[in-house]
Amino acid sequence: MSEELLRLENVCIDYKVRDGYLSAVKDVSFHINRSEIFAIVGESGCGKSTVAHSIMRLLGKNAKVTGSILFNGRDLQALSDKEITGVRGHDIGMIFQNPLDSLNPVYTTGNQVNEAIMLDGVDKLEGWKKVIELYKDIKMPDPEKRARAFPHEMSGGMRQRVMIAMMLSRNPALLIADEPTTALDVTIEAQILEIISQLKREFHTAIMLITHNFGLVAEVADRVAIMYAGELVEEGNVYEVFAHPVHPYTRLLMAALPRQTKREGRLQTIDGTVPRLTESKPGCRFANRCPLAKEICFDQDPPVRRLSGTHSFQCFFAEEVE
Amino acid sequence: MEQRNTVIHLEHVRKEFSVDNRFFSKGKRTVKAVNDLTLDIKKGEILGLVGESGSGKTTLARVILSLTKITGGSVLVDGVDIGKASKEEKKEFRRKVAVMFQDPASNLNPRETVESSIMRPLVLHGMPKKEARKKALETLRSVKMDERYLYSYPHQLSGGQLQRIAIARALAIDPQIMILDEPTSALDVSVQAQILNLLLDLQEQRNLTYLVITHDLNVIRYISDRVVVMYLGKMVEVGPTDVICTNPSHPYTKALMAASPILDPTLRGREKSIMKGDPGSLIHLPEGCHFHPRCPCAMALCAKEEPGCTALAEDHQVWCHLCK
Ligand SMILES: Nc1ncnc2c1ncn2[C@@H]1O[C@H](COP(=O)(O)OP(=O)(O)OP(=O)(O)O)[C@@H](O)[C@H]1O
Ligand SMILES: Nc1ncnc2c1ncn2[C@@H]1O[C@H](COP(=O)(O)OP(=O)(O)OP(=O)(O)O)[C@@H](O)[C@H]1O
Ligand code: SF4
Ligand SMILES: [Mg+2]
Ligand SMILES: [Mg+2]
Numbered sequence A: 001m002s003e004e005l006l007r008l009e010n011v012c013i014d015y016k017v018r019d020g021y022l023s024a025v026k027d028v029s030f031h032i033n034r035s036e037i038f039a040i041v042g043e044s045g046c047g048k049s050t051v052a053h054s055i056m057r058l059l060g061k062n063a064k065v066t067g068s069i070l071f072n073g074r075d076l077q078a079l080s081d082k083e084i085t086g087v088r089g090h091d092i093g094m095i096f097q098n099p100l101d102s103l104n105p106v107y108t109t110g111n112q113v114n115e116a117i118m119l120d121g122v123d124k125l126e127g128w129k130k131v132i133e134l135y136k137d138i139k140m141p142d143p144e145k146r147a148r149a150f151p152h153e154m155s156g157g158m159r160q161r162v163m164i165a166m167m168l169s170r171n172p173a174l175l176i177a178d179e180p181t182t183a184l185d186v187t188i189e190a191q192i193l194e195i196i197s198q199l200k201r202e203f204h205t206a207i208m209l210i211t212h213n214f215g216l217v218a219e220v221a222d223r224v225a226i227m228y229a230g231e232l233v234e235e236g237n238v239y240e241v242f243a244h245p246v247h248p249y250t251r252l253l254m255a256a257l258p259r260q261t262k263r264e265g266r267l268q269t270i271d272g273t274v275p276r277l278t279e280s281k282p283g284c285r286f287a288n289r290c291p292l293a294k295e296i297c298f299d300q301d302p303p304v305r306r307l308s309g310t311h312s313f314q315c316f317f318a319e320e321v322e
Numbered sequence B: 001m002e003q004r005n006t007v008i009h010l011e012h013v014r015k016e017f018s019v020d021n022r023f024f025s026k027g028k029r030t031v032k033a034v035n036d037l038t039l040d041i042k043k044g045e046i047l048g049l050v051g052e053s054g055s056g057k058t059t060l061a062r063v064i065l066s067l068t069k070i071t072g073g074s075v076l077v078d079g080v081d082i083g084k085a086s087k088e089e090k091k092e093f094r095r096k097v098a099v100m101f102q103d104p105a106s107n108l109n110p111r112e113t114v115e116s117s118i119m120r121p122l123v124l125h126g127m128p129k130k131e132a133r134k135k136a137l138e139t140l141r142s143v144k145m146d147e148r149y150l151y152s153y154p155h156q157l158s159g160g161q162l163q164r165i166a167i168a169r170a171l172a173i174d175p176q177i178m179i180l181d182e183p184t185s186a187l188d189v190s191v192q193a194q195i196l197n198l199l200l201d202l203q204e205q206r207n208l209t210y211l212v213i214t215h216d217l218n219v220i221r222y223i224s225d226r227v228v229v230m231y232l233g234k235m236v237e238v239g240p241t242d243v244i245c246t247n248p249s250h251p252y253t254k255a256l257m258a259a260s261p262i263l264d265p266t267l268r269g270r271e272k273s274i275m276k277g278d279p280g281s282l283i284h285l286p287e288g289c290h291f292h293p294r295c296p297c298a299m300a301l302c303a304k305e306e307p308g309c310t311a312l313a314e315d316h317q318v319w320c321h322l323c324k
Helices: A048-056 A081-090 A109-118 A124-137 A143-147 A156-168 A186-203 A214-220 A238-243 A248-255 A295-299 B057-064 B087-096 B114-124 B129-142 B147-151 B159-172 B189-206 B217-223 B241-246 B251-258 B300-304
Strands: A004-017 A020-033 A037-042 A063-071 A092-095 A174-178 A206-210 A223-228 A231-237 A304-308 A311-314 B006-019 B029-042 B046-051 B072-077 B097-100 B177-181 B209-213 B226-231 B234-240 B310-313 B316-318
Touching: A004 A048, A004 A206, A020 A048, A020 A063, A020 A206, A020 A231, A037 A048, A037 A186, A037 A214, A048 A063, A048 A092, A048 A174, A048 A206, A081 A092, A092 A156, A109 A124, A109 A143, A109 A156, A124 A143, A124 A156, A156 A186, A174 A186, A186 A206, A186 A214, A186 B251, A206 A214, A214 A238, A223 A238, A223 A248, A231 A238, A231 A248, A231 A304, A248 B189, B006 B057, B006 B209, B029 B057, B029 B072, B029 B209, B029 B234, B046 B057, B046 B217, B057 B072, B057 B177, B057 B209, B087 B097, B097 B159, B114 B129, B114 B147, B114 B159, B129 B147, B129 B159, B159 B177, B159 B189, B189 B217, B209 B217, B217 B241, B226 B241, B226 B251, B234 B241, B234 B251
Parallel strands: A037 A206, A037 A223, A092 A174, A174 A206, B046 B209, B046 B226, B097 B177, B177 B209
Antiparallel strands: A004 A020, A004 A063, A223 A231, A231 A311, A304 A311, B006 B029, B006 B072, B226 B234, B234 B316, B310 B316
8 A cells, every 4th residue: 555645745844933033844845655654864953853743733833834734635734723633633643752741740641541542432441441451562561550650650661651552542544753762672662663563564554753763764664764954855765775875964874873882983973063043045954064065055955866766865966975 | 900999889779669559559569670789880980771661770870869768778979878978978979970861851941041051050069150151152062052052942942952951961060970861862873973972082081980871782882881781670780891792691681682673674574582571570570580581591490599690700790590
């Protein structure tokens, strides 16, 4: 099944801040099909969570979104508040990046998961049984006891798994998972990845996986997008991108993985920092740090180019590297 | 090797939380988050701490910081028992030991700008405002953030930016000891590399001591001198980084190292060694070796008797019957 479920077209997102407009996302377009795991990686602060929140329409009042976001052909931005609440409850689920922010400290975690289950008209007792089942699925130790624990009584990884359970209870058509396994050890992470792959296989769930972990991308993603400073710089089939990354940022990012010990020297980094962009001007946003940059990169937007039908990148010179 | 002084000494440390079973209360149950742990951290070393999610790592960090009362044993920092420390000694301690917590967002005041968040502990320790302001700018730059973020509030920052602010706050007090709980989990690998390089530079220049808790085995292998592995509140193995990462002895450590994701999609179909069984319970701890219900090598003895410590080398210890 390669039926398209989500499509973003030329999406730009600006935040109104004290000193002007911060351009968090610039001209981003991509789509996700049913039964597909689409991974987004990129520089910290490059706009990944902002894109995710814009789909759910959860951005604050200071955010301005342009471009179109289509879900199942429907323009999500045109929906009424009531309609979008329905979409959030049933069609699109999200695992947030910071579980402590999204769990209510005064209710037990089991109650909070049960709330989500009861939205479907399940009664409380029945829902509670489901909670325990879900806690078993996500490998929570002592599920009955832990369901009665408050968020602060749980470890970082347990809270993260509560978020996963809450989302599993909804069984949405599109699941947005923003860094879902950062607090989990590798063995539990492997089990959670298995659950995610199962959702894709059995329920044809489409999954947008935001992560910094190239290991996760290599293990489960079908396609991957790389973002830098609000722009989508490369996108493609995961096998192609791993075998042949083209954009200079992608290549430098992949080289920065710690594969050694400190005795072998310092890690390779990308010189400089990402600028905080509050004025709009053309040009490639990576230019000030890019080893290939020439004058043109600083004053013109780089074109989107294709390496194959399933692999594209945004750069003037990239394919000249080798 | 030079004999290095111990800066943190943990002796038979226990931390139990009581769980009142609000509904089916039958006697008191406890979560044994840290269970009889003895460990020395030496001056100038980087000690890595890994282990199953929920195995007591953050609790151990809180114990060292005396943010939570221990239920047994003792913790000595620079020879001072923190349970019995005077007010003066405690103040001194807070200047010496910095911490960066696992959930950075929840430890920042939402109504405070980045600048005043970094400045506050400095001013508390008596630094003049002007100097503190300069320091805030310096540390923000050192964690590779555009200085214009000084006037942002926490809700205006991304996950990785918040994490870097938390690191900046810890660095700003010029500590001698740093406890870093998942310091780079929200960072992309290139910023992570910048931060790890920075931490190493500082450590070498000032002979700092770090305790680094993380699930990222690549980070542990890169940065630490020694690694401690915990499972259900106990230490199961400790040794030099290369031994633990490439040639571990405890079956849990082996399973952990084997589960590390591989960075190559073409190897997806490989046989994966997902550990069997459910994660262990800290409430109903298994008899004998805590790992035996899930251990692929368990013998009859393992279910009966708790394994003692076996020293495989002077600096390599393991708690497993197989290794005797
Ligand atoms: N409410 C807000 N107001 C102003 N600026 C914001 C707001 N939320 C985010 N930003 C800024 O927008 C940019 C993108 O943030 P976002 O959270 O989307 O990044 P991210 O890619 O998810 O990063 P990370 O990997 O670190 O979580 C950042 O520079 C951030 O500082
Ligand atoms: N305030 C508390 N009350 C009750 N139980 C607690 C409390 N704090 C921690 N625990 C329990 O102690 C155990 C150890 O938690 P801890 O946070 O130390 O784990 P961790 O090793 O840091 O895990 P993670 O890798 O998931 O962060 C967990 O079972 C947790 O639920
Ligand atoms: S003591 Fe026995 S059960 Fe425990 S880790 Fe060793 S072999 Fe496995
Ligand atoms: Mg984010
Ligand atoms: Mg923890």
